[in-house]
Ligand SMILES: Nc1ncnc2c1ncn2[C@@H]1O[C@H](COP(=O)(O)OP(=O)(O)OP(=O)(O)O)[C@@H](O)[C@H]1O
């Protein structure tokens with residue numbers, strides 16, 4: 001019975017597991033207030049490295065993936081050093097540019113990547129159970145990470161970087177660390193995907209993978225590690241669940257993302273916490289990068305420049321943070 | 329590079345200008361980096377295809393119509409998604425990022441709708457909408473359509489520049505980019521200005537969409553995607569929110585791309601914009617032309 | 626009929642109540658002053674009156690008309706304009722553009738030019754600097770610009786939030802004198818001011834706000850001699866510990 005379901009849905013399960021790892025990669029960065037979308041580029045780097053070593057060099061899977069992780073860690077650190085001081089939208093778009101650059105390299109470096117057509121017949125060397133175990137181990141590690149001192153550190157960084165700095169957190173170093181960690185997780189997802197699905201093409205590592213992964217994090221919620229996991233499962237199964245909608249499926253999928261980010265920015269995690277809060281009669285804390293995280297200190301809006309040279313209008317924004325803003 | 333290539337630069341630069349002006353406007357004034365802009369642009373072309381399917385209509389009817397509808401689509405996004413986010417999220421960065429993600433979702437929705445409508449086929453605007461003829465201009469080969477594209481881009485960019493620098497609404501827009509709170513105290517409605525900005529932004533995208541669809545002779549759901557990142561490069565190059573900067577940067581990017589096309593290869597050409605983004609963000613995040621958004625506008 | 630009547634005004638930020646049941650009244654053509662230490666809720670009060678904040682309770686009437694809960698741009702059009710704390714000049718815009726911003730409601734160029742000439746007559750320094758970026762003016766000049774800009778909106782009631790904040794003593798005098806000139810035009814003014822001595826020269830009525838509540842109010846002649854005001858705002862003794 002269960003094994004029937006398992007074999008019927010094995011591809012989806014595999015996709016959800018790989019998706020969860022990539023979603024973790026996005027989530028960990030977001031939770032530290034580092035809005036990098038570069039994960040998809042590292043997904044490709046990890047994937048191609050593994051595929052190349054396993055197929056062309058006949059390496060064993062684990063060292064092949066290991067090299068992919070190492071390479072991503074190094075490039076990730078490089079990227080962190082280069083783009084580290086960018087914030088918010090600028091960082092997001094710069095990392096999108098990085099992803100598309102990686103994609104262009106993948107299209108053009110035919111000897112290694114197979115060019116635009118991609119690689120076929122990569123030996124399938126991992127079982128679903130093994131991948132499940134990897135995801136389990138990573139999840140447990142993330143739980144410890146979240147509960148530990150570092151979890152509080154990155155929380156503080158996202159909430160108020162200057163404050164974090166002033167209480168002795170080396171924000172620059174922590175951001176670099178997060179960058180590297182996020183890159184490695186993404187590469188792990190890419191490497192596993194390569195030897196799990198046996199094909200890899202540049203078009204997979206494009207903008208739509210960014211969209212899909214963001215969707216996982218947003219729907220699941222970024223406030224707790226399991227949001228990414230739940231999000232990955234939901235997003236992977238969504239096409240199945242929406243099969244009744246036929247041609248309108250993709251429209252509905254996209255609409256869900258918009259609705260969630262606008263009206264339920266804390267995703268499933270927020271929902272669960274709210275229900276739990278109602279049951280225990282306490283108010284749950286807000287802790288999602290997209291939710292209102294700056295209740296106490298709302299900075300001046302309207303200064304989108306990373307280095308505005310003119311003095312900003314003095315004084316803090318007098319509009320309340322939590323009180324409803326006046327409608328037009 | 330020869331003069332023919334330069335003509336090419338002017339045509340491509342015109343399309344980039346039309347596309348990027350609207351995007352820089354919503355970003356500079358409202359902090360909305362509207363990644364649905366590419367989809368709205370595509371919708372401009374799609375609408376032109378739809379209304380000319382059965383009977384040919386003049387470009388001079390089709391284009392204004394697409395502009396209005398695309399403007400309204402952008403306003404709709406502002407009303408149902410971006411404004412509620414701005415209301416809820418007080419922190420600027422958090423609200424920018426939520427808006428970015430909402431715009432990705434909104435864009436995906438529009439693309440999915442377009443895929444439904446076109447049944448994933450390449451479609452084309454009725455060629456009788458504008459009969460394309462080869463002509464020559466200063467001894468260079470061109471078409472009457474290319475001349476129209478350049479002329480419309482010039483007309484719209486001059487109009488927009490004058491609007492922003494001279495009119496009372498333009499003044500209010502520049503102020504809104506800096507300080508919505510003070511604008512409200514002076515009797516300017518930030519919400520109304522935001523809707524108006526989104527309308528203008530969408531309308532410009534619509535015009536560009538019709539023109540590019542005519543030029544390529546195709547419409548497809550993903551028409552806008554490649555342009556989006558290029559427009560981002562243009563905006564970074566020109567300085568966020570600076571319309572004049574965007575215009576100059578659009579032609580500069582077109583020039584750089586054509587240059588690599590001629591002297592390197594087409595595959596490298598696509599990397600120009602992306603490489604440019606990273607390099608620029610590193611060395612001159614405030615853009616090449618303006619010191620601060622709006623300062624020169 | 627009073628120019629401005631505020632009754633039982635409440636402002637909350639989330640769970641924090643910043644203003645509690647505040648009553649204020651400003652007669653036509655009068656200058657009123659609101660005193661209070663830092664964080665007393667002065668700015669919150671003004672923001673709630675001008676519509677920049679939605680009050681959590683109470684009512685606000687402008688010349689008898691109920692404007693409670695109106696958004697700020699509507700309140701401004703109705704004739705109540707707030708000059709915000711810290712002046713908030715739009716830095717990249719020129720002085721003249723900043724002034725014209727105040728006259729956003731005007732479609733007629735003739736009236737705009739009239740108002741502009743008027744503002745320049747009132748503050749000649751602005752005319753000298755008309756083409757400079759607003760952000761490059763000195764603090765005192767920026768305050769004049771903020772006044773001029775607010776006047777361009779043709780207000781009946783002006784709210785001034787600490788106009789002398791951060792200015793050199795000599796500039797403080799000029800700013801207070803400017804407020805006096807504005808008052809001479811019959812515009813009713815409610816002013817938040819730390820510099821009580823200066824404010825008392827203009828004001829007829831005073832309120833003292835503490836922790837979001839009015840703890841003292843009255844005609845300036847009376848309030849001036851209140852021991853609390855003497856100690857806390859006129860610096861005649863050590864500040865009390867409350
Ligand atoms: N946006 C906000 N969010 C949360 N609390 C706020 C906000 N603005 C003000 N407060 C709080 O409300 C209280 C009143 O603040 P307000 O700015 O009105 O005081 P004020 O009298 O104008 O002080 P100051 O003399 O410093 O200008 C303070 O405790 C302040 O911390």
Ligand SMILES: [Mg+2]
Nearest residue numbers: 667668669710
């Ligand atoms: Mg104050």
